Amino acid sequence: MRADNNPRLQWPNKRPVAVSLTFDVDAEAGLLGDSPSFARRLTSLSEGRFGVTRGVPRILELLRRHKIPATFFVPGYTAQQHPHLVEMLLKEGHEIGHHGHMHLRSDKVSAEQQSEEMQLGLEALAKAGAPKPAGYRSSSWELTPETFELVLANGFAYDSSCMGDDRPYYEQWNGASILEIPVHWSLDDWPMFGWSIDNGGNFTAPRALFDSWLAEYESARRDGRHTSFTMHPEVIGRAARFEQLERLVERMVGDGDVWFARLDEVAKQVAPQLQQVAK
Numbered sequence: 064m065r066a067d068n069n070p071r072l073q074w075p076n077k078r079p080v081a082v083s084l085t086f087d088v089d090a091e092a093g094l095l096g097d098s099p100s101f102a103r104r105l106t107s108l109s110e111g112r113f114g115v116t117r118g119v120p121r122i123l124e125l126l127r128r129h130k131i132p133a134t135f136f137v138p139g140y141t142a143q144q145h146p147h148l149v150e151m152l153l154k155e156g157h158e159i160g161h162h163g164h165m166h167l168r169s170d171k172v173s174a175e176q177q178s179e180e181m182q183l184g185l186e187a188l189a190k191a192g193a194p195k196p197a198g199y200r201s202s203s204w205e206l207t208p209e210t211f212e213l214v215l216a217n218g219f220a221y222d223s224s225c226m227g228d229d230r231p232y233y234e235q236w237n238g239a240s241i242l243e244i245p246v247h248w249s250l251d252d253w254p255m256f257g258w259s260i261d262n263g264g265n266f267t268a269p270r271a272l273f274d275s276w277l278a279e280y281e282s283a284r285r286d287g288r289h290t291s292f293t294m295h296p297e298v299i300g301r302a303a304r305f306e307q308l309e310r311l312v313e314r315m316v317g318d319g320d321v322w323f324a325r326l327d328e329v330a331k332q333v334a335p336q337l338q339q340v341a342k
């Protein structure tokens with residue numbers, strides 16, 4: 064067993080817990096990256112589009128109401144298809160992270176396609192007016208050795224795709240390391256609510272989201288940990304589910320001492336602390 068040398072991380076103003084709300088705006092890219100056959104599946108595409116037209120406005124209103132800054136991972140194609148999305152997110156003080164271009168899964172495409180996916184995503188975000196992203200999140204959270212190298216080569220401050228700890232840590236591969244702000248399937252709305260006509264899925268009762276994520280928040284609070292939740296606007300943006308997210312946010316805000324932070328702010332906060340221990 065490896066020694067646990069991860070320090071107890073400190074949050075600004077001695078806040079006892081840190082929480083990040085993150086949103087992957089897969090929209091139509093999530094479908095088209097899965098299969099080109101979606102190009103003529105207008106119903107499926109309309110569900111992806113719902114994320115931007117209905118999900119994002121609901122999310123922005125909630126974040127505005129509670130003055131919470133959040134991180135949005137936007138595939139390049141989504142930025143192209145919805146020209147005002149990036150501008151709107153930036154205007155409200157949110158972070159834009161890299162989430163591929165066509166949302167291609169790294170493990171399913173060649174090294175060349177992974178490189179192209181990285182480049183096209185960067186170009187599309189820049190064209191939409193986003194600053195160079197500090198963070199990278201791979202499509203479906205699948206990193207390959209090639210993606211790992213691309214993340215390093217492109218100078219990202221952090222990755223948010225791995226699950227090797229439930230605290231920020233350094234993910235290692237082949238002698239190199241990158242600051243990881245970890246994720247987990249249980250803290251993602253997709254396994255709870257994601258469903259497709261081709262593969263089925265789950266229609267968990269909306270209330271389950273409140274119960275399970277509140278338990279995660281309370282455990283993070285006891286540990287003094289950072290935790291992050293991952294959501295998809297087309298999934299969480301359905302009204303009945305969204306009400307459960309609202310309840311959770313209101314509950315956390317009610318504690319009055321949570322550090323709600325964008326992932327780039329979390330990276331800035333933890334990198335010096337983790338490097339101190341590594342010395």
Ligand SMILES: [Zn+2]
Binds near residue numbers: 087089202203
């Ligand atoms: Zn995604």
